[in-house]
Amino acid sequence: MQRYSIALLPGDGIGQEVVAAARRVLEAAGERFALRFDFKPYDWGSDYYFQHGVMMPVDALQRLREHDALLLGAVGHPDIPDHITLHGMLLPIRRGLDLYANVRPAVLFQGVNSPLKGYAAGSIDLVVVRENTEGEYAPVGGFVHHHHPAEVAVQTAVFTRQGCERVIRYAFDLAGRRGGKRLVSSITKSNAQSYGMVLWDRVFREIAAEYPGIRTESLLVDAAAMDFVRRPSEFDVVVASNLFGDILSDIAAIVTGSIGLAASANLDPGKRNPSLFEPVHGSAPDIAGRGIANPLATILAAAMMLEHLGLDEAASAVDGSVRAALASGAALTPDLGGSATTASATAAVIANLG
Secondary structure, three states: OOEEEEEEEEEEEOHHHHHHHHHHHHHHHHHOOEEEEEEEEOOOOHHHHHHOOOOOOOHHHHOOOOOEEEEEOOEEEEEEEEEEEHHHHHHHHHHOOOOOEEEEEOOOOOOOOOOOOOOOOOOOOOOEEEEEEEEEOOOOOEEEEEEEEEEEEEEEEEOHHHHHHHHHHHEEEEEEEHHOEEEEEEEEEOOOOOOHHHHHHHHHHHHHHOOOOOEEEEHHHHHHHHHHOOOOOOOOEEEEOHHHHHHHHHHHHOOOHHHHHHHEEOOOOOOOEEEEEEEOOOOOOOOOOOOOOOEEEEEEEHHHHHOOOOOHHHHHHHHHHHHHHHHHHOOHHHOOOOOOHHHHHHHHHHHOOO
């Protein structure tokens, strides 16, 4: 029996509920495919912050490196500023473990309605590959004359050739594996940001020349945002900086039905460190504890985790079970226009696994 150590980071709000749901699905998949998952829960997050003044302990990364993969729910609390929760836990994990490729698929599943007219199941199927360790989210900058009338804030975006090259190359490799359109769309704002984004454009052209079988396009982010609504079915693999990838992947989630279906993988493709898998939806404190949170994004993230671990058969089974549960209507939670609960949607997925 193959054995894997999985760190569970439920975090805040509905993160507690959806990680528990994904754990049940992984346990069911383990029974079917003779896999053993040793789960190690960590109580880090906002409650930990209220007790200790930090979101996670100083040796957190060292402890996480002992696992094969990490599954996170959400971070965020209405009584803590978001920049503290994000920079206190999620971003340090991404940077500290060098999880440079943030992969966010967006698929219009059967049984799910897009808010856009004229799109059938499967007609939208794209992946946003977001640079995950530098760019606009690099913690470079500071305050001068803090809290005075003449206060100055400086926030610096960081673009390195290595950072651009490796995430762009990952996007081209992914487009080759996906088949289909074999298209990579690069998103910048290089007409206005004439250093970092110009470097990105130049690196993109250089790497594109190494992949003659992959088509390319380069779009400014404002045009890309319009096209995600105007022509989402034409995209395949989209590669973008930390900020632009974050924004565009949320648009992609909405045009494919709900952010409650948006899974993501924070990858170290070289597997030097454990990769982190999570839903995109956040902690949603307004519905936390009510049993109506959509668990499917986290379950789909767990499927991505299985694939990253090389467990392709189990990954395909979990992904297919989610698709079947959606197509039957049994997993349509309120965000999808249905009445399924977290528990019943999870049970529907597990039933299809059997």
